Amino acid sequence: MRSVALAFPDDPSSPVWTADRLAPSAGAGEARPTGHAALDAELPGGGWPAAGLTELLLPAPGCGELRLLAPALAASAQLWVAPPLQPYAPALAALGLAVDRLTVATPATPADAAWAAEQALRSGTLAAVVWWQGETPLLPATLRRLHLAAIEGGTPLFALRPAAQRAQSSPAPLRLALEPIGPSRLAIEVFKRRGPPMAAPLALTLPGLPLAARRARRLSTSTAGLSDAVVRPALAGLAA
Numbered sequence: 001m002r003s004v005a006l007a008f009p010d011d012p013s014s015p016v017w018t019a020d021r022l023a024p025s026a027g028a029g030e031a032r033p034t035g036h037a038a039l040d041a042e043l044p045g046g047g048w049p050a051a052g053l054t055e056l057l058l059p060a061p062g063c064g065e066l067r068l069l070a071p072a073l074a075a076s077a078q079l080w081v082a083p084p085l086q087p088y089a090p091a092l093a094a095l096g097l098a099v100d101r102l103t104v105a106t107p108a109t110p111a112d113a114a115w116a117a118e119q120a121l122r123s124g125t126l127a128a129v130v131w132w133q134g135e136t137p138l139l140p141a142t143l144r145r146l147h148l149a150a151i152e153g154g155t156p157l158f159a160l161r162p163a164a165q166r167a168q169s170s171p172a173p174l175r176l177a178l179e180p181i182g183p184s185r186l187a188i189e190v191f192k193r194r195g196p197p198m199a200a201p202l203a204l205t206l207p208g209l210p211l212a213a214r215r216a217r218r219l220s221t222s223t224a225g226l227s228d229a230v231v232r233p234a235l236a237g238l239a240a
Contacts, residue, residue: 031048032072033047033072034048034071042188049156052147052157053147053157053172054159054176056068056161057165057166058160061084064180064184066092068188069130070207072128074097075096076101077098077126078101078128079130080105080132081117081129082105082134084134117149117157121149121153121155122152127155131157133160137168143171172192175192176189176190184208185203185204188201
């Protein structure tokens with residue numbers, strides 16, 4: 001058998017990627033800054049993938065995912081699919097989100113939710129699609145189809161999935177696990193990325209809750225323990 005010696009460059013600017021350093025990007029196109037410098041330093045390309053599937057695994061909805069994503073989603077046209085609670089427009093605006101450019105879809109079934117997300121991604125007309133999966137597991141083929149649709153449409157898909165789905169195989173090149181560690185602090189483990197494993201989870205301080213969100217949370221027992229911008233049914237008229 002003939003042996004071949006392979007030499008890998010040590011120069012980080014080299015076009016050859018080696019697994020001991022972060023890849024230039026986790027998905028198609030240029031990465032987009034997350035708005036959190038410490039997190040950017042842990043992500044290939046220095047931010048969220050500009051297209052394709054990114055997974056955020058949550059212990060429960062409302063653990064801080066919106067405040068984490070808000071800087072990257074600010075003032076952009078986007079679709080939210082199957083949010084677990086009614087979004088609260090004043091609080092979203094305080095986070096910098098353009099509520100007049102936000103569309104919320106509440107499909108009746110997980111299959112309908114996947115279809116809605118796929119059609120929006122393939123249109124290529126949105127800056128992002130955010131999808132709360134719910135407890136029903138997804139087929140790997142569904143995830144692959146959505147990932148390809150997001151790449152073809154040049155759109156990032158943020159899939160907010162239950163932490164219990166961590167062991168499931170996924171085509172997403174970037175997967176993060178979120179865990180609250182305080183009122184405005186979030187432990188983030190990037191457990192899948194094109195690069196070396198993280199030495200330890202990142203402890204990130206999130207922006208403070210907007211006043212409107214704090215008031216809505218005090219008014220409603222149904223949102224007890226949630227730290228994101230949601231609204232109880234009685235305030236549905238204020239929702240985007």
